[in-house]
Structures are given as structure tokens and as C-alpha cells.
Amino acid sequence: MAEEVKLFKTWSSPYGLRAVWALKLKGIEYESIDEDHDNKSPQLLQYNPVHKKIPVLIHNGKPVAESLVIVEYIDETWKQNPILPQDPYECATACFWAKFGDEKVLPSIWRVFIQEGKAQEELLGQAMENLKFLEEQLEGKVFFGGEKIGLVDIALGWIANLTCMLEEISGLKLITQEKFPLLFGWMQNFVCTVFVCLNPKPTERPRQLGGLQALDY
């Protein structure tokens, strides 16, 4: 069956990258449509009228929105290289940690980097506590998904991407090898697998982000 798969995303959004990683893990051909945050296309507004946000996956004309919903849809539609475990308990555990990442870890880390001085110190404690939970989850594992990348790795992939950039901009080191050895190791493994192995011919077009460069797909 000729499948039509399109992905509305932006070049920088970590949420859009989740869908990209899931599609690449499954080896799905898709058309990438890069949106402009400040000038959203009529198609995006039509496909996601509730949130008016990327990412939106269009599969044979039908839109799916919300990045983790998209990843689960991709996993349930294309069966090769499973992203979620088969076992219901392990699947529930993965969904729990993916949710934790979005609802607690990401906001707590973001708040640390946008504050300064005493306010930053106070927020640091909460971010560290959240990272400790993740560190514990990596005990005895290469990835959160075990031997291979799974839902939680995809959901937390922004840590490997965004945190390093934020650390470089602000000068504050949050995830060090001393404090979080497993998480630090995971970041290296994740970057290697996703940015290199899944993308053998990255485009050479670097983008600027506050003085840093990010590889585009």
C-alpha cells in the first residue's frame, strides 16, 4: 500500500525530534515540513486546531498530534523495531517515566536555566531530585529501554540535546559524570545512536542557537 507520511515540525523543537527519531527507528519514509513558529501554515492550523502546534504526523491524510501520542501511534502502526515493551507492566512503567520527563523533569530543568542567583539555587534542588530518579532507572541498563532505545529514551532525548546547549550558554553544569554517571553515559550512547547511526548522512547546514551549532536533519 502506498503510504503517505508527513511530519509537521520545526528545525529546533525537541518534541518534533521525538517523532523524527521514532520514524527513523522504524525506517519509515516521510516528508518533513518545517514550520515557522511565528507564521504557522494554514495546513498546520487545520490539522491541529486545538493546540496549533507541532509536531503533527499526517498518515494517509489523518492527523495525529502531541509528540508522545505520535510516537505510540508510530509504534502501533509499524511493528518493526518495537519502541514500547509488549508486557503491559513494562509498558505502563515506560509510559510513567515518559510522562514524568515531560511533566516534572523538563520544566524543572528549564526553570533552573532561566533563573539566576538565589532563585536558581532554590530551583536546582528540585531539578537534581528529578534527575536522581532518572539515574536510578538506568541501573544495569544501557538505555532506559534496556539494550535498545525505547519510549523513555525518545521522550528524554531532549536532555542529551538541549541540556548541553543550556549548560554551555549559562555556564552551569547540571549533568556531570561525577554527579550522574549513568545519565552522563546514557547521553553519550543516545547521541551516538540517534544523531550518528540513524542519520548516516547529516546535512552540513549548521544552525546558530546562541552561539552554538545544532545539526539539522
Next chain:
Amino acid sequence: MANEEVKLLGAWASPFSCRVENALKLKGVKYEFIEEDLQNKSPLLLQSNPVHKKIPVLIHNGKPIAESLVIIEYIDETWDGYPILPKDPYERAVARFWAKFLDEKCLPALWKACWCTEEEKEKNVEEALGVLKILENELKNKKFFGGNTINMVDIAANFIGYWFGVVQEALGIKLANAESFPALHNYMNEYVKCSHIKEHLPPREKLVGFFRARVQATSSS
């Protein structure tokens, strides 16, 4: 399955706890309900959900699962019977989208609009009406979010279907009238009549009393 141990750590007045009970009862699963005192959480709760320290937590054969929507999907995967989520991947994605929207946008907006101070009222009520308009649109020409029968979204929408009306009654307010939100009002009427739901809701009088007491506690503190 014989020799199954299913426990639910919950609170009778919590819509999140009630969602899980609804799902378990739909599947005909026998379980032990353990009422938690949220001011004095049990060691079992703190040990079973060390990350959030919140109810509900389902403990199935000693293994804990937290977060109500995660628990509901687990229940649907584990036990046969009433299909809580559709089988088709696209319909599942649509259901998950709306359940997420309810939890992440609707409930916080409605809760804030109900409990905010006078100064914040205008902004919060506007936000609440905004999310209600989205729901109104989704419910046009539909009896339930799941169509003619309830699905996961309706279980997740128990705040819309029941608690919202109760909280407003306890507070003596009305945020959304029937003229502006006919589909929503129809939904709330159908919700409490639905046999798959109405038997699993806490008694209205008791719940109104619970929130009235909370209003008094807030105003006297």
C-alpha cells in the same frame, strides 16, 4: 486469572482515583480499595509511588503502577472485557490526544477558575471558557467522547461529566450555562445516566458536602 491480588490506593472524593475504580469495575476486576488519608499518607503509598507520593496507585500482584491514565491503559491491556481503548491505532491516538487534553489543559483551567481569587477571576474564567468551547465543539453530534458508548476519554472526563457540576454547586457559581454550551450540558446529563458510569460515582450529596467543607476551611484559614 485466579489468585490475583489487586489493590487500589485511592481517595473516594478524587476524580483520578474514581477513574481507576471505574475502569476496574468495567472489566469486572475484584480489588481491595484502600482509602488514603491525604494529610497523612501511608508508608505503602510512599513506597509504591515514591516519585509523586500521590494516589491513585494500582498494585497488581505486588507491582505498583501510578498515574491514572497510565493505570487505565494498563487495566485495558491486562484484563479482557469492556474495551476501554479502541483497537485501531488511529482511534487510539485520537483517544489519547483527548485524554491528555483533558488532564493537561481542561482540568487545571477549570479548577483554577473555580478556586481562584477575585483578582484572578477574569483571566481564569476566560481560559476555562476557552477549553470548554473546544470540548463543546468535540461533543457536537456525539453522545460521549467515545461515540455512542463510553471509552477511555469519557472515563478521564469524569471531572467534566460530574465533578465540575458538583464543585460549582458547592461554590455557588455557574461557569458555563446551557445556552452557550448545549453539547456539554447534554454530555453531563448523559454521563450520570450511563450505566457504565453512574454506579461508580461517589454520591452527589456527599461530594457536594466534601467541597463545601473545603470552601469553609479555605475561607476560615
